Amino acid sequence: MERDHALTPKRSSDARGVALASAMTERTESRTPLIATLERAETGRTRPGGLFECIAEGRVFEPVIHDEVATDEAVVEVDGFDLWYGDTQALHDISLSVPKGKVTALIGPSGCGKSTLLRSVNRMNDLIDSVRIDGQIRLSGDSIYGRGVDVIELRKRIGMVFQKPNPFPMSIYENVVYSLRIDGVRDRFTLDEACESSLRGAGLWDEVKDRLQNSALALSGGQQQRLCIARAIAAEPEVLLLDEPCSALDPIATGKIEDLIDDLEGLYSVLIVTHNMQQASRVSDNTAFMYLGRLVEYGPTESLFLSPRLKETEDYVTGRFG
Amino acid sequence: MVWLTGGSLGLCLVMIFGLLALVAHHGGRTFWPRPIRLVEDLQGNVLLGEVTESDSFAPDEGLLASLPEEHATALRAEIAAGDGEVGRRLLRTENFELTGVHYHWIDDPFVAEERTPEWALVVERRDKGRFYGFPTGFLVEGRRLAETPPAIWEKLREHEGAVLERFDRALQLEEIDLGRANRAMNDARLELREVELDEGIDSAAWRAQKVEHDRRVEGVQAEFERITGEIGRLRAVNANYQLELETVEGQQTLVGVADVVRAVPVNQLGLHDKLSVYLDRWWEFLTEDPRHANSEGGVWPAIFGTVVMTLLMTVVVVPFGVLAALYLREYAKQGALVSLVRIAVNNLAGVPSIVFGVFGFGFFCQILGVGIDELLFSATLPNPTYGKGGLMWASLTLALLTLPVVIVATEEALSAVPNSMREGSYACGATKWQTIRRIVLPRAQPGIMTGMILAVARGAGEVAPLMLVGAAKWAPSLAVDLAQFPYVFPERSFMHLGFHIYDVGFQSQNSEAARPLVYTTTLLLIGIVVVLNLVAVWIRARMRRRLHGAR
Numbered sequence: 001m002e003r004d005h006a007l008t009p010k011r012s013s014d015a016r017g018v019a020l021a022s023a024m025t026e027r028t029e030s031r032t033p034l035i036a037t038l039e040r041a042e043t044g045r046t047r048p049g050g051l052f053e054c055i056a057e058g059r060v061f062e063p064v065i066h067d068e069v070a071t072d073e074a075v076v077e078v079d080g081f082d083l084w085y086g087d088t089q090a091l092h093d094i095s096l097s098v099p100k101g102k103v104t105a106l107i108g109p110s111g112c113g114k115s116t117l118l119r120s121v122n123r124m125n126d127l128i129d130s131v132r133i134d135g136q137i138r139l140s141g142d143s144i145y146g147r148g149v150d151v152i153e154l155r156k157r158i159g160m161v162f163q164k165p166n167p168f169p170m171s172i173y174e175n176v177v178y179s180l181r182i183d184g185v186r187d188r189f190t191l192d193e194a195c196e197s198s199l200r201g202a203g204l205w206d207e208v209k210d211r212l213q214n215s216a217l218a219l220s221g222g223q224q225q226r227l228c229i230a231r232a233i234a235a236e237p238e239v240l241l242l243d244e245p246c247s248a249l250d251p252i253a254t255g256k257i258e259d260l261i262d263d264l265e266g267l268y269s270v271l272i273v274t275h276n277m278q279q280a281s282r283v284s285d286n287t288a289f290m291y292l293g294r295l296v297e298y299g300p301t302e303s304l305f306l307s308p309r310l311k312e313t314e315d316y317v318t319g320r321f322g
Numbered sequence: 323m324v325w326l327t328g329g330s331l332g333l334c335l336v337m338i339f340g341l342l343a344l345v346a347h348h349g350g351r352t353f354w355p356r357p358i359r360l361v362e363d364l365q366g367n368v369l370l371g372e373v374t375e376s377d378s379f380a381p382d383e384g385l386l387a388s389l390p391e392e393h394a395t396a397l398r399a400e401i402a403a404g405d406g407e408v409g410r411r412l413l414r415t416e417n418f419e420l421t422g423v424h425y426h427w428i429d430d431p432f433v434a435e436e437r438t439p440e441w442a443l444v445v446e447r448r449d450k451g452r453f454y455g456f457p458t459g460f461l462v463e464g465r466r467l468a469e470t471p472p473a474i475w476e477k478l479r480e481h482e483g484a485v486l487e488r489f490d491r492a493l494q495l496e497e498i499d500l501g502r503a504n505r506a507m508n509d510a511r512l513e514l515r516e517v518e519l520d521e522g523i524d525s526a527a528w529r530a531q532k533v534e535h536d537r538r539v540e541g542v543q544a545e546f547e548r549i550t551g552e553i554g555r556l557r558a559v560n561a562n563y564q565l566e567l568e569t570v571e572g573q574q575t576l577v578g579v580a581d582v583v584r585a586v587p588v589n590q591l592g593l594h595d596k597l598s599v600y601l602d603r604w605w606e607f608l609t610e611d612p613r614h615a616n617s618e619g620g621v622w623p624a625i626f627g628t629v630v631m632t633l634l635m636t637v638v639v640v641p642f643g644v645l646a647a648l649y650l651r652e653y654a655k656q657g658a659l660v661s662l663v664r665i666a667v668n669n670l671a672g673v674p675s676i677v678f679g680v681f682g683f684g685f686f687c688q689i690l691g692v693g694i695d696e697l698l699f700s701a702t703l704p705n706p707t708y709g710k711g712g713l714m715w716a717s718l719t720l721a722l723l724t725l726p727v728v729i730v731a732t733e734e735a736l737s738a739v740p741n742s743m744r745e746g747s748y749a750c751g752a753t754k755w756q757t758i759r760r761i762v763l764p765r766a767q768p769g770i771m772t773g774m775i776l777a778v779a780r781g782a783g784e785v786a787p788l789m790l791v792g793a794a795k796w797a798p799s800l801a802v803d804l805a806q807f808p809y810v811f812p813e814r815s816f817m818h819l820g821f822h823i824y825d826v827g828f829q830s831q832n833s834e835a836a837r838p839l840v841y842t843t844t845l846l847l848i849g850i851v852v853v854l855n856l857v858a859v860w861i862r863a864r865m866r867r868r869l870h871g872a873r
């Protein structure tokens with residue numbers, strides 16, 4: 001599937017999408033038409049200006065959650081979640097639900113806690129000694145941070161792909177079936193099947209099917225990242241967490257990964273962190289905007305990009321800030 | 323700066339290659355058959371031997387005065403014309419049991435005549451060292467069958483095969499069959515002693531065992547006599563074949579053909595024959611036991627001891643070092659205590675090796691070994707089994723010595739494994755141990771191999787601690803003996819090339835004669851260390867290739 005690398009909100013009318021897209025790609029030269037387009041979306045604003053200062057000063061405010069996202073069936077529910085690295089609080093009272101079978105994007109300026117939130121979902125933050133949390137996260141209704149939760153079992157239900165491709169120093173085949181291997185699966189047939197279906201799922205099968213026994217480290221960056229996706233989906237997880245999966249890749253590899261995320265939609269529930277607005281708008285159904293460890297606005301991607309309720313969100317998605 | 327750094331590197335290279343070249347030069351020519359020279363001096367003394375060294379010296383007046391008048395004047399003129407020095411050569415003359423010396427210096431001005439007689443022989447004898455001289459007869463049962471050198475040579479060639487066969491057969495009987503009989507006798511005695519220790523000497527069990535013991539001893543005794551009889555017969559037959567030799571001074575001596583390891587008429591040999599003698603000597607050096615107080619023969623037990631001890635050490639030190647490093651790097655909470663441990667480990671690498679030797683002696687031999695003896699080998703006491711130096715204790719001591727090297731290298735390798743790999747594994751639902759075993763260790767393997775290579779290099783070259791924990795100057799029974807149950811004997815003392823060099827070079831009664839062997843043994847030790855390292859490097863390269871997928 002060919003796609004242009006422009007801001008194309010999903011299921012938006014083509015004409016409008018293209019207009020918006022060209023406006024955003026050349027935003028330095030011609031900002032006026034974009035602002036003119038967005039002017040129409042000013043209706044829902046609750047607090048004109050001053051919100052960022054409000055957050056920075058630590059005053060309490062209600063994040064704006066669009067009604068559409070509340071109705072979907074949730075696979076991950078974050079409920080009043082706080083997180084501290086030592087004495088500094090990185091997440092403040094986050095509440096959001098990730099709908100099942102859809103792609104949800106987390107956006108926000110760097111350092112706002114997107115990765116931290118993502119890593120809280122599969123408890124990767126447990127590896128850091130100084131982390132302390134409060135609040136709840138549920139996966140398909142099961143509490144993640146409840147007492148007696150087996151972290152290992154939990155992580156097997158969640159796939160994660162990191163910013164930098166991190167294939168293991170072993171063959172392509174062994175990389176893909178890694179999660180089955182650590183579960184003690186020995187049966188050749190099961191492994192072969194899982195390997196093929198995961199690689200097909202990650203759109204990598206045709207490129208590597210003749211060299212499955214070669215080292216994964218010999219693949220290109222984009223291939224490595226798709227291999228990591230294949231590795232993550234081999235365990236048939238309930239949620240797939242992607243932490244800026246394209247930030248280390250070139251545009252062509254990025255396009256392939258974005259296509260892949262599109263294909264994964266419906267099969268998997270995806271939570272993706274990105275600081276690339278175009279990518280968020282292209283691949284996601286819902287988008288959550290975070291700022292300084294707080295959730296600011298959360299809603300369907302289209303309305304968040306085209307008619308944000310908060311001026312701050314608008315400023316961020318149009319690139320005037322962040 | 324370029325000059326300074328490049329110069330330093332150059333100096334290092336020159337020193338290393340200089341050392342290697344020196345050792346290779348001296349070590350490589352030891353076995354080359356050199357012409358046997360007959361030298362007659364002005365006083366009419368004659369010497370026969372091969373030149374092993376030559377240099378020059380400034381003669382003093384006394385020396386010049388002792389020369390005949392016309393010689394002295396000629397020499398004075400020569401000295402005045404040259405740089406004031408005259409040449410001299412070291413002649414290896416041997417025949418030690420007759421002359422009491424191995425070497426003679428001959429000053430070139432004193433030489434009246436010099437030639438290389440056709441039938442000058444160098445005879446390498448089994449236990450009296452070399453003999454330089456001429457063959458004068460071949461005797462069978464006291465009868466002189468040949469008189470002229472070619473005829474004697476003919477006879478020697480004719481009979482030496484059969485003699486050697488009998489000799490080998492006798493040796494085999496002595497070492498294997500007699501050994502087996504000895505052990506059977508010993509076992510019977512030990513079993514009786516065990517019953518005595520367990521039940522007491524008045525018990526019925528002891529009396530029953532005593533009857534059994536006597537029956538077995540009787541059987542063994544008969545076997546014993548049969549074997550010694552056979553050996554005696556073979557030796558007696560061999561004693562009938564003798565070679566009559568004459569020194570250059572005209573002294574005659576008889577050498578049993580069985581005692582001749584090799585007789586070489588060097589002066590008749592062409593390049594091809596010399597080469598075959600050279601290779602034959604090397605082969606003997608590599609595969610035979612030492613003879614004549616280590617100054618002749620081979621070093622096979624030392625090669626074996628060095629290699630086995632190094633391998634055993636590696637097998638012990640690598641798992642231990644890796645486990646310790648894993649704990650330090652992966653499990654322990656990084657903090658002051660871990661840093662302290664790390665510093666301590668690093669300092670351990672700087673402790674003089676003899677200290678480890680003392681520790682190994684005190685802990686392994688005296689505490690562990692004595693404990694094991696009391697528990698398992700009480701019957702043989704007071705003869706120690708494990709309560710003395712031995713191959714196993716030496717390996718453990720060296721393992722301890724090289725442990726810091728492995729720990730430090732492994733830690734480095736572990737910390738070089740990117741955290742993203744570990745995270746990726748955890749995210750797949752792997753436990754800590756699964757992550758370490760499947761991701762971290764394979765990835766760190768080349769680095770761990772580097773540690774192993776360093777450990778091998780250090781361990782194989784270490785001598786000082788070994789002297790305390792089991793290296794012996796003479797230990798022909800190897801730690802692995804396929805003819806004898808249980809086939810491996812880690813408690814046996816062993817020979818080691820490094821210690822052998824020390825022993826031959828400094829401890830033997832004629833270190834002058836042994837000096838060429840010192841070089842050759844050194845060459846061999848360097849070669850073995852290099853080979854061990856190359857093997858490890860090769861394995862590491864293969865691992866790297868597999869890891870990075872370039873086939």
Ligand SMILES: Nc1ncnc2c1ncn2[C@@H]1O[C@H](COP(=O)(O)OP(=O)(O)O)[C@@H](O)[C@H]1O
Binds near residue numbers: 085108110111113114
């Ligand atoms: N391991 C850590 N220890 C301490 N502070 C951290 C750690 N990781 C992240 N932080 C802090 O938490 C905040 C959020 O970081 P992160 O979630 O990585 O942001 P993002 O992914 O949105 O760029 C940042 O201020 C960062 O400095």
Ligand SMILES: [Mg+2]
Binds near residue numbers: 114115116
């Ligand atoms: Mg991040």
